[in-house]
Amino acid sequence: MRTRSQSQRPEESESGSLASASKEAVGKLLKRASSRKGSKEKGQQEDPISVEESKFKVEEILKEKDKGNVGNAVGTISNKGEDVEVSVHRDANELEWEDGNILASESRESYSHDSEKEITVELTDFPSTTQRKTSRRATAEEKELAELVHKVHLLCLLSRGRLVDRVCNDPLIQASLLSLLPPSLLEIAEIPKLTGSTLGPLVKWFHNNFQLRSHDVDRGSFKSNLAFALESRLGTAEEVTALSVALFRALNLTTRFLSVLDVASLKPDRDVLGCSNPDSPRLDTNIFSSAVASSSDQVSASNLLHPLPSSTCSNDISHETLARGKHHKKDGRPIIKKSPLKGSASTTGLDIVISGDSIANKLCSDKLESLPAKFPVGSKRKGDAEFELQLEMALSATAAGVSASNLGSHVDELSGSSLLPSPPSKKLKKPSLHQHESVITNHGSSSAVWSQKLGPPTYWAEVYCSGETLNGRWVHVDAVNGIVDGESNVEAAAAAGRKPLKYVVAFSGGGAKDVTRRYCMHWYKIAPRRVNSQWWDEVLAPLKLLESDATGGMIRMEASNLKEMGSELPHQECLNPLNTKDDILEGSYKKVATDLSSGVATRNSLEDMELDTRALTEPLPTNQLAYKNHHLYVLERWLTKYQFLHPKGPVLGHCSGHPVYPRSCVQILQTRQKWLREGLQVIANEIPAKVVKHSKKFVKMQRSEDVSFPGEDDGQATMELFGKWQVEPLSLPCAKNGVVPKNERGQVDVWSEKCLPPGTVHLKFPRLVPVVRRLEIDFAPAMVGFEFRNGRSFPIFEGIVVCSEFKDAILAAYAEEEDRREAEEKRRQESQAVSRWFQLLSSIVTRQRLQNSYVDSSSSYEPNNPRIEEENNKSFDDMLQRESEFGLAQDAATGMSIHNHAHVFPIEDQSFDEESFVRTKRCPCGFSVQVEEL
DNA sequence: CTGCGCAAGTAGGCTTTGTAGTGG
């Protein structure tokens, strides 16, 4: 069995034209996705097996400490004595993904006899750190693609959440959970004013009875998985959380399933571009280690969602590993055995021998195992450290299999290890028994990493506690970790895991609601990582309604509550001066106010208000940089050229001595001209809010045109900018006595309808000028914009501007003129048609006359079947008849009418041109005609 | 580990008022 990288031997992949065609088609897509030179995908979609098994990617991330040589890295996979050679072609200066392909049939064989297979990866000549290509910025196309992937991934994750939510309502699962519950805890269902503390014993019981498993078991559907988890009391974080939600719901508690949507990055992964992404590699690893591992659906979704080359090594490998593991993990866990490294510290070669059922697994784990050794221990750049960390994590994920096979121990012990006390956490109330941890505790080298990086919470529940606060509130319940009301710690835990809470979504009733605000205190950190809010809101709108229907119970406002709420509202607004200009809160406050007036509010509207309030009461960041694009606050130093603070206050605080202003005070300034285009003019005697330097090009241009241009001494002209508070509606001179007021160029600039002088109209019809001139009405060409050509801009004129009173007259005349023009056009076309017919027939007649002159008249021929020939020629005779009507049929040269001779076209004299499908018929008189046969 | 300042590089916005030739 032998495969080669396509980059080296593309011809080998072409087992047939179908495959190559397929490759081409898929390649286009992948090319777009990857936009990587030389990276090709073998897409053999026709072969279902080849897709799942024939591809794996190995990212060359190895760096050489001292040596500068960069060459070809050659990987060899030996399988039962045969070599699978993966030649990894390397661009000398570029880190690339490379594809190794294993032929389908052979791969299948390898999976069926996996325990006997051996895969060797040889890696030689590693790239130098110093020769890493400098980072390349993502192109617009890559950004667009990343956004698309982000959006699709979000939709998939939403679906996943809804799926889990639905299963949480399963009566059988709920009943089973209830049957497990001690009778004493059943009473919680009857507590009228539920509080977080009341939930304590229940959560404690659940936490003690359900544990996380270190590996996933896929039983087909999530429901089956959940049932199995319930039975074994072991499950993934998602399953255990879902069970907790099901239990709470069984107890009649209003409960949501919450999930942190660990979505693919909105921005193109920087690793692709030759540098490291501080958070996404780890993030993505988490996606696959938690979400994917727990769901086959997710696997497929994630596979779909990662056509991007943006996946990092561990990220891609881990997900492919898991995916592949699913397909082949039939006869037990992977048995991975490692060969000692061939190369010493001084050599650059590296041999990896792996046994197991998953090639990717082998490649990944062994490679990862070997990687840290490659990193210089000393000076590490941030990216290197990140990458190493990420690799260790991936390594940890695969470590279970390693220990299982090598030590002859079993994974049961490993999963049992999840019962062991976890390392203490600094930031979490209670350390989470994350599957990684359970793995890592058995893996000495990585435990240091994971003790610091506790698994961030990904799933939890929210239970509506009517006994909390005035009108009740949603209480965070992380039954997996036995935490109640720990919402304030979620962000810290997420931050500790380098996993920002980009999207925290609550699922209930088949719907979903974004509740990120509740858990995220530093919105400015996640805002740039989220998709544009309009799209997200539109997506969530229908789901939010469903969620609201399921959870939005009515709250009867008591008189005292009403009073307090009423006094709270204005107080909230006072809290943040932005509210005067910001209407974010307006909606929810209004709604609540309406609800208050009726004495009834929904949980939903109250929650909306709470979330909106949080949105406007973010604490001031302590570092200046955070203000650069902060949605609430601004520092004067980060204002752009056209931004201005008006009013300059209030000062909300200080950061490093710089006053902090509300973002709502930032106004966009424009030049007089720009305001004019919006139908506004600067108020007389207004002092420019800001005077900025003009572009050099503009200065140059102005000076070339106007020698007396009042440029400054330093050669830099200035540009006066005005704010919106300095402008007023445009007051243009009115049209008087039928005369249109024009500018210095004798035209009217019609940027918009607002720019039209009063008393005038803009007529956009073509060919109006002659009509208006004929009527002797004053007009002005309407300049509607500019077109940029040849490095110069040219005005675009569209229609004319005339006084309103002439509009009807002009339109009537124009209609008349257009009718006349159309009639004239029609006449012209007809005469042209006649003229062309005349030319055609003339040429035919001339040709015939010439033939007659030079062909022997003695070879006249009697047709066998004159009638048929006559039929054949009928149409042509008709044509000649029409021709004669023009007085052209008379053959002047011979003096005889062409009708004196009836042409005949004997079959033997006919010829047919197969290329042009033209049959040429010849009359013995010499006349011939060509007929196109279809 | 974080923040800050700087440099480098890139994407994308902005610029902004013809002319010569041909044919009817």
Add this chain to the structure above:
DNA sequence: ACCACTACTTTGCCTACTTGCGCA
């Protein structure tokens, strides 16, 4: 002579923004 139409040729500067890196 006048008018209408078409081809010509595909700018380039500047700014905002991103990112990496060194330093504190």
